Amino acid sequence: MSDFVYMRPPWGEGEIQKVEAKPEVIGPLMVAGYSQCEPPANTQEVTTHVDD
DSSP states (O other), X not given: OOSEEEEEOGGGOSXXXXXXXXXXXXXXXXXXXXXXXXXOTTOOOOOSOXXX
């Protein structure tokens, strides 16, 4: 399970926020109209190996 989730603001206005995946953090955002979404396309996954 991820320690963070991405939340989209109400009506798609504003920037996507990366927040802790805890009920006490996500709950108030969802009440305010935020919804969980996919990570932004420009986010790169960090890996511990390098392909030669």
